[in-house]
């Protein structure tokens with residue numbers, strides 16, 4: 391698995407919306423493989439940061455490098471799964487084929503295997519948009535993994551799924567990480583973060599408040615804001 395996108399360096403990333411600095415100078419280096427979970431209260435800037443990393447938003451200021459690559463040059467090594475899956479008005483199988491035309495032509499069996507990996511082989515010929523929310527999200531993950539991305543970004547990808555779908559997605563993400571894909575995942579689910587995270591980045595108010603190994607973060611968060619968040623106190 392290629393690791394040419396490491397380390398990921400984010401330097402003084404700034405983004406203003408209206409009058410508000412929604413990213414207020416994010417500095418972050420991610421240099422370890424495995425799964426990084428980004429946590430933080432609503433509005434902290436987690437989604438915006440992920441979108442900047444994936445090249446969907448251009449920041450007003452600051453730099454992101456992935457290994458020696460800039461974001462635009464790393465796009466074909468990345469995949470992102472969103473909270474609301476964006477699927478074409480085609481069958482489940484056709485959604486995969488459209489995303490990976492070369493594989494569809496040369497090794498079509500891989501598309502079936504991808505559906506099997508998310509327990510959707512029996513839905514191959516159903517319209518993707520008629521699948522349940524959890525099934526759509528599993529399909530979106532299968533599609534994201536087809537290209538064997540070096541970097542997988544997940545933005546609250548399991549937020550509205552039932553426990554079985556959550557487990558399917560978590561086990562696939564873990565397996566993918568074990569194969570060398572760097573995973574960065576945004577989640578409010580502390581159980582999920584504890585199950586998956588190797589390290590945690592905690593964001594607050596458009597900045598990184600804390601970055602720690604997962605065990606350390608959950609045992610003794612360093613910042614009052616992270617302590618309050620983990621204790622379930624409302625932070626507005």
Ligand SMILES: Nc1ncnc2c1ncn2[C@@H]1O[C@H](COP(=O)(O)OP(=O)(O)OP(=O)(O)O)[C@@H](O)[C@H]1O
Nearest residue numbers: 407408412430431432433434435436437438439578
């Ligand atoms: N297009 C936009 N225009 C104006 N403000 C925006 C826009 N996109 C995001 N914001 C604001 O930027 C802030 C950070 O948004 P972001 O979606 O990154 O938060 P988040 O940490 O992912 O929150 P949540 O946990 O609720 O998903 C929020 O206050 C949001 O309202």
